[in-house]
Amino acid sequence: MSSPEAAAADTRRVLVVGASVAGVRTVQALRGAGFTGTISVLGAETHFPYDKPPISKGMLAAEGTGEPVPLLADEDVAQLGVELRLGASAVRLDPAQKVVTTDDGSNHAYDVLVIATGASARRLPGTEHLAGVHTLRNADDAARLRSELAPGRQAVVIGAGFIGAEFAAAARAWDVDVTVVEAQQNPLAHLLGDRVGAELGRLHEMHGVHLLTGVTTERLVGEDRVTAVELSDGRVLPADLVVVGIGAEPATAWLEGSGLPIGNGIDCEASLEVTGFPGVYAAGDVARPMHSLYGEPVRIEHWTNANDHAAIVASSILCSPVPRPALPYVWSDQYGQRIQIIGLPSRGELVFTRGSVESGELVAAYAGSDGVLVGALVLGNPRMLMKCRKAVMGSVHHADFERDVFAPS
Numbered sequence: 578m579s580s581p582e583a584a585a586a587d588t589r590r591v592l593v594v595g596a597s598v599a600g601v602r603t604v605q606a607l608r609g610a611g612f613t614g615t616i617s618v619l620g621a622e623t624h625f626p627y628d629k630p631p632i633s634k635g636m637l638a639a640e641g642t643g644e645p646v647p648l649l650a651d652e653d654v655a656q657l658g659v660e661l662r663l664g665a666s667a668v669r670l671d672p673a674q675k676v677v678t679t680d681d682g683s684n685h686a687y688d689v690l691v692i693a694t695g696a697s698a699r700r701l702p703g704t705e706h707l708a709g710v711h712t713l714r715n716a717d718d719a720a721r722l723r724s725e726l727a728p729g730r731q732a733v734v735i736g737a738g739f740i741g742a743e744f745a746a747a748a749r750a751w752d753v754d755v756t757v758v759e760a761q762q763n764p765l766a767h768l769l770g771d772r773v774g775a776e777l778g779r780l781h782e783m784h785g786v787h788l789l790t791g792v793t794t795e796r797l798v799g800e801d802r803v804t805a806v807e808l809s810d811g812r813v814l815p816a817d818l819v820v821v822g823i824g825a826e827p828a829t830a831w832l833e834g835s836g837l838p839i840g841n842g843i844d845c846e847a848s849l850e851v852t853g854f855p856g857v858y859a860a861g862d863v864a865r866p867m868h869s870l871y872g873e874p875v876r877i878e879h880w881t882n883a884n885d886h887a888a889i890v891a892s893s894i895l896c897s898p899v900p901r902p903a904l905p906y907v908w909s910d911q912y913g914q915r916i917q918i919i920g921l922p923s924r925g926e927l928v929f930t931r932g933s934v935e936s937g938e939l940v941a942a943y944a945g946s947d948g949v950l951v952g953a954l955v956l957g958n959p960r961m962l963m964k965c966r967k968a969v970m971g972s973v974h975h976a977d978f979e980r981d982v983f984a985p986s
């Protein structure tokens with residue numbers, strides 16, 4: 578079934594669970610391809626579908642309104658002919674009966690299921706009772722955090738990953754006193770290595786952040802509200818608020834007992850059909866598909882991946898040719914600078930860097946043992962990112978890339 582006529586004659590009921598970028602873009606892709614069957618979307622949050630990246634950027638900016646950025650216009654919902662149920666959390670899947678149950682006890686039958694439930698922020702166990710301890714994954718988190726930002730307050734950020742770093746940058750713009758605590762010797766060292774991690778660490782320090790690395794959190798201090806963070810080396814950091822940025826986990830708890838293959842995300846084929854479950858698809862942060870560029874399953878928590886998955890899922894559902902997966906790509910905005918990463922640097926070693934965070938431009942390239950580029954980080958130079966993308970995609974040797982791009986003309 579691959580022609581527009583066939584899509585138009587398709588009367589299957591599609592149920593999408595998760596109303597964020599992967600879910601919403603899947604609906605748009607299906608309708609864009611002419612699919613006329615019923616589409617329903619279940620979204621746990623009560624907000625109209627909105628985009629997640631602005632949560633740690635514009636939504637925390639003092640000059641902004643603090644409102645989420647919608648993924649759709651109101652009128653798009655009517656135009657798409659989709660039933661959008663917000664504040665409806667899926668709590669159970671029965672794949673044999675093809676039914677999803679939501680937290681109000683109602684059952685939702687489907688012919689085709691798309692699971693796009695994303696990921697949930699990891700929390701520090703035993704801190705649930707403490708006010709002032711935050712994670713940053715959704716619009717409500719951002720609103721709560723925003724209300725805590727004021728000049729002179731002391732924030733401790735646990736984890737110097739993308740979310741912790743973006744929060745630190747946003748909080749410095751409010752003149753909050755920020756300390757970032759990172760277990761590794763340098764931020765993002767597990768992805769980018771120590772040398773580049775140290776550069777990113779300097780970016781924090783240039784903006785007045787106290788960066789403490791190679792140290793972990795022993796416990797949070799406070800009775801009802803957090804007052805301090807005690808570190809593994811005995812230091813105690815006073816804290817008005819704490820942001821826990823220690824990663825996210827695929828939101829699959831509701832699928833317990835369904836029999837779906839779940840480990841680090843939902844195992845699926847390159848087509849995003851869940852392995853062994855015809856008619857069930859996974860997309861976005863929750864999916865761990867076979868990645869045809871890498872020949873092994875890869876789960877990716879980046880916006881463009883979720884966006885690209887929508888086109889793949891829609892094509893798979895409609896039995897159209899599935900688009901080739903793109904190289905992994907992520908951006909992060911920190912202190913007015915854009916950091917961009919293409920490919921998977923962690924699959925290689927750092928082979929060269931040019932520039933520095935102080936100069937406002939940095940490129941770091943990574944290659945496998947055969948010298949072929951596998952990834953790159955670029956700061957402040959979007960054109961360089963394009964060149965790196967082309968080189969990684971084209972399996973260029975790092976020495977050729979360096980010569981062609983940097984040789985004096």
Ligand SMILES: Cc1cc2nc3c(=O)[nH]c(=O)nc-3n(C[C@H](O)[C@H](O)[C@H](O)COP(=O)(O)OP(=O)(O)OC[C@H]3O[C@@H](n4cnc5c(N)ncnc54)[C@H](O)[C@@H]3O)c2cc1C
Pocket residue numbers: 594595596597598599600619620621622629630631632633665666667668693694695696713714715740828831860861862863877878879880881883906907908909910
């Ligand atoms: C604060 C923040 C900043 C980010 N910044 C960047 C960035 O700068 N660059 C970048 O590349 N990526 C960024 N990302 C990552 C990017 O936003 C995600 O990769 C993308 O949102 C994943 O989309 P998704 O639709 O798969 O999942 P999500 O966006 O996580 O959405 C999943 C949705 O499913 C809902 N849901 C979960 N469980 C259920 C259930 N049981 N029933 C019904 N609904 C459910 C959730 O409420 C959620 O709205 C950021 C993420 C966050 C959180």
